[in-house]
Every structure is written in structure tokens, then in C-alpha cells.
Amino acid sequence: MKPPNILVPQHPHWPKLSDEERSALKACITDKLKAENAVLVAHYYTDPDLQALAEESGGCVADSLEMARFGAAQEADTLVVCGVRFMGETSKILSPEKRVIMPDLGATCSLDEGCPADRFSAFCDAHPQHTVVTYANTSAEVKARSDWVVTSGIALPIVEHLTEQGEKVLWAPDRHLGRYVQRVTGAEMVLWPSSCVVHEEFKAVALKRIRRLHPQAAVLVHPESPENVIAQADVIGSTTALIKAVAEMDNKEFIVATDGGIFYKMQQTAPGKILIEAPTAGEGATCVSCAHCPWMGMNALQNLEQALDSGGNEIVLDPAIRERAVIPIRRMLDFAARREIEMKDRGNA
Ligand code: 13P
Ligand code: SF4
Numbered sequence: 001m002k003p004p005n006i007l008v009p010q011h012p013h014w015p016k017l018s019d020e021e022r023s024a025l026k027a028c029i030t031d032k033l034k035a036e037n038a039v040l041v042a043h044y045y046t047d048p049d050l051q052a053l054a055e056e057s058g059g060c061v062a063d064s065l066e067m068a069r070f071g072a073a074q075e076a077d078t079l080v081v082c083g084v085r086f087m088g089e090t091s092k093i094l095s096p097e098k099r100v101i102m103p104d105l106g107a108t109c110s111l112d113e114g115c116p117a118d119r120f121s122a123f124c125d126a127h128p129q130h131t132v133v134t135y136a137n138t139s140a141e142v143k144a145r146s147d148w149v150v151t152s153g154i155a156l157p158i159v160e161h162l163t164e165q166g167e168k169v170l171w172a173p174d175r176h177l178g179r180y181v182q183r184v185t186g187a188e189m190v191l192w193p194s195s196c197v198v199h200e201e202f203k204a205v206a207l208k209r210i211r212r213l214h215p216q217a218a219v220l221v222h223p224e225s226p227e228n229v230i231a232q233a234d235v236i237g238s239t240t241a242l243i244k245a246v247a248e249m250d251n252k253e254f255i256v257a258t259d260g261g262i263f264y265k266m267q268q269t270a271p272g273k274i275l276i277e278a279p280t281a282g283e284g285a286t287c288v289s290c291a292h293c294p295w296m297g298m299n300a301l302q303n304l305e306q307a308l309d310s311g312g313n314e315i316v317l318d319p320a321i322r323e324r325a326v327i328p329i330r331r332m333l334d335f336a337a338r339r340e341i342e343m344k345d346r347g348n349a
Contacts, residue, residue: 001123003114003173003194011292014300022049025301030057032308039076040304041067041091043083044239045261045296050082050304052264061265063239064136065151068094069333080308082299084109085315089140092315093325100315103303107295109137111224114194115173117141123170127190130170131162134328137196138173140317144324149332152223153238155181158335163187176200180223180230196224198293202257204228206279210255214276217253220245221278225257229278233257246270260291 017025030053033040040059042050051061059080060070064087071079072094079100081088084107092100115134120142124132134146135155143149150158159181162169171178172192176199182189202225211219211232220242221233230236235245239262246254247269256262257278266275280291307313317325 001119001193003192004116004119006110006113006197008110008197009294009298011290011294011297012300014302017301022301025305026053026056029053029301029305029308032305033057033059033080036078036308037076038078038080038308039071039074040080040082041071042081042299043067043087043261043296044243044265045259045293046082046299047261047297047301048264049301050299051261053301054082063151063153064090065153065332065336066240067091068329071095071098071100074098080304081315082304083107084112084137084293084295086112086137086139088315089317090136090143090329092317093140093143093322093329096317096319096322101307101311101313102315103300103307103313104298105313105315107298109293109295110197111135111137111173111194112139112142115139115142115192117145120172120192121145123172123192127170129168130190131167132170132172133159133162134172135174135177140321140325142172143328144321146328147331149328151238151332152177153240154332154336154339155223156184157339158332159185159187159189161335174224176226176230177223179227180236198259198291199224199257200226201280201291202226202229202278203280204232206281207232207255207257210276210279214253214255216251217255217274217276218245218249218251219255219278220257222258229257242266243269246273246275258291259293259296261293261296 040054042054042061054061068090071091088102132146133148136151169189171189173194175191175193178191218234220235246266253274255276
């Protein structure tokens with residue numbers, strides 16, 4: 001199975017705002033959010049201005065799972081999702097009664113684009129004995145064809161659980177994360193071969209060199225990275241897990257292999273720590289992303305204000321797809337909730 005070729009956009013260059021322009025735009029957006037009874041939900045990879053505004057205006061900055069959970073728990077009429085399209089869709093799947101808008105509906109993800117629903121469905125048909133587990137970075141149509149949806153934060157325990165039940169797993173779309181999950185859990189898995197254009201760019205040889213220059217630094221790696229980069233990690237985890245590691249570990253320095261947008265939250269959580277970008281240069285480097293997702297970069301204060309103004313850029317889903325897609329997402333959320341209770345009980349015992 002060969003994934004389709006993906007056209008990766010240039011990283012958008014937004015006109016630089018003066019401090020006055022930035023403050024005026026933020027104030028205007030805050031007023032519009034209030035007038036629309038809307039809540040702003042932003043991902044850790046988006047521009048720091050958006051992350052700050054989400055927090056200041058009573059919204060949230062989070063990983064993909066928490067964004068959807070937070071949105072669903074709000075009384076708001078409208079959710080404004082700053083991130084990529086699958087995040088907007090997941091919010092809509094969990095909150096069908098709310099209007100979900102985004103600054104740019106063209107902000108997709110190489111994993112989502114690399115896993116078109118028709119080809120994915122044929123792949124599932126070819127493996128009828130496998131339980132279909134898909135990563136959240138997929139379209140609503142792909143989720144609708146899945147038994148389970150997982151995020152990087154919950155993939156390991158869910159696949160472990162399925163393996164205990166004697167199930168074989170069809171995994172899509174990220175092959176690096178899939179291989180990592182397979183290695184840790186020992187599960188029998190077939191993998192869809194897509195990858196993230198941002199994490200795929202981290203280079204193992206150059207990372208080794210940087211580690212020699214910073215021998216005290218802890219290496220934090222998102223599991224969408226290549227195997228030889230994961231192999232050098234002190235911590236492998238979701239965006240939330242990596243932020244937690246910076247706050248909780250005693251190290252002063254950290255080499256971080258994920259999108260640089262996360263530095264805003266890491267610095268806010270642990271201001272004294274030194275953060276070093278893992279290298280994307282070196283042999284085989286193309287720098288199509290340079291540790292910053294071009295689709296996440298399509299979110300800015302300017303088009304956020306325009307989206308609120310026009311009321312456009314709304315996520316609209318086929319109700320039949322939504323009804324099917326919500327089942328594997330709920331399965332994941334219920335599993336996560338049960339697991340949290342079990343872990344708390346174990347901690348109290
Ligand atoms: P999280 O689920 O950790 O937020 O990651 C989403 C993502 O797109 C990683 O590249
Ligand atoms: Fe998709 Fe990678 Fe961008 Fe995350 S960083 S949204 S996985 S392309």
C-alpha cells in the first residue's frame with residue numbers, strides 16, 4: 001500500500017504586527033467571542049499569540065484529545081478551533097449541536113491527507129480479521145470506518161488492551177507511531193505507511209552530535225518521529241506528556257523533537273529551563289517543515305478575526321458519518337476515563 005503524494009504548502013508568512021496592532025486585534029477578537037458566545041480552543045503547535053489569547057479569553061490550549069473534550073464540556077454556542085482540520089472535525093463530532101469554525105479550513109495534516117477514506121476502506125476490507133485502530137489525525141470518514149480512535153497519549157494502553165483480548169490490529173495512518181506501539185506492546189499489527197512531514201524531518205545523526213554538546217540534556221521525542229530518533233529519547237510521549245516532562249524532570253536542559261510551537265507552553269510551565277530544538281538539518285534534509293507544521297502555521301490572529309467576522313469556515317459533516325465516527329471516539333474516551341479511575345484507585349491503595 002503506497003500513500004498518495006502530498007503537496008506540502010510553504011510555511012505562511014503573516015505580516016508582522018506591531019504591539020499596538022496585536023493588542024487591538026486581540027481586543028477585537030475577544031469582543032467578538034463574547035458577542036457570539038464563542039470559546040477559543042487552540043493546539044500547542046499554533047502561534048504563541050493564539051495560545052495566549054485562548055487562555056486569556058477563557059478558552060484552552062491543549063493537545064488534540066483535550067481540545068475536543070474541553071469543547072464538548074462548554075456551554076458555548078460556537079467553538080473556534082485553532083489547529084488543523086481533523087481537530088475541528090473531532091470537535092464537531094463530539095459537539096454536533098455547536099457551530100465549529102476555524103481560521104482556515106485548508107489547514108490539514110500530512111497524515112490525514114495521506115490516508116484517503118476510499119483507499120483506507122479497501123485496506124480494511126483486505127484485513128477483515130483485524131481490529132481497526134486509527135490515530136486521531138484522520139478525517140471523519142476514516143474515523144467512521146474505525147473500531148477505535150486513539151491519540152498518541154492513549155495509543156499504548158489501548159493496543160495493549162486489544163492484544164490481551166487476542167486481537168490483531170490494523171493501524172493507520174502514522175507508520176512511525178505504529179511501529180513504536182508495535183515494538184512496545186508486541187501486538188500483531190499491519191501498518192498504513194503515512195508519516196508526519198514535521199516529525200519525519202528530525203535527524204538521528206545530527207541529534208547524536210547535539211547530545212554530545214549537551215550531555216546533561218534530556219531528550220524529549222514525539223512518537224511520530226523516525227525510529228532512530230525515538231531510540232535516543234529519554235521521554236517518548238504526546239505533546240502533553242512532553243510539556244509535563246519539562247516541568248517535572250530535574251534536568252535544566254531539554255532537546256525537544258516536536259513542533260517548535262510547543263516551546264511557548266514549555267517556557268510558560270517551566271520558565272527556568274533551557275529548550276533546544278532537535279535538529280532537522282543533516283544528511284537527507286529537505287526542510288519541508290523545519291520543525292514547524294505548515295498547516296498549523298495557517299492559523300493567525302488576522303484570519304481568526306476574519307472567520308469570526310464572516311461567520312464562515314464552518315465545519316459541516318454528513319450526519320451519517322458523524323454518527324459512525326463518534327462511536328470509536330467515545331470508545332477511546334470511555335477507556336481513558338476508566339483507566340484514570342483505575343490508576344487513581346491503585347494510587348490510593
Ligand atoms: P497531540 O495529539 O499530542 O496533540 O499531537 C497532535 C499532532 O498533530 C502531533 O503532530
Ligand atoms: Fe499533522 Fe504533523 Fe502537522 Fe501534527 S505536526 S498536524 S501530524 S502534519
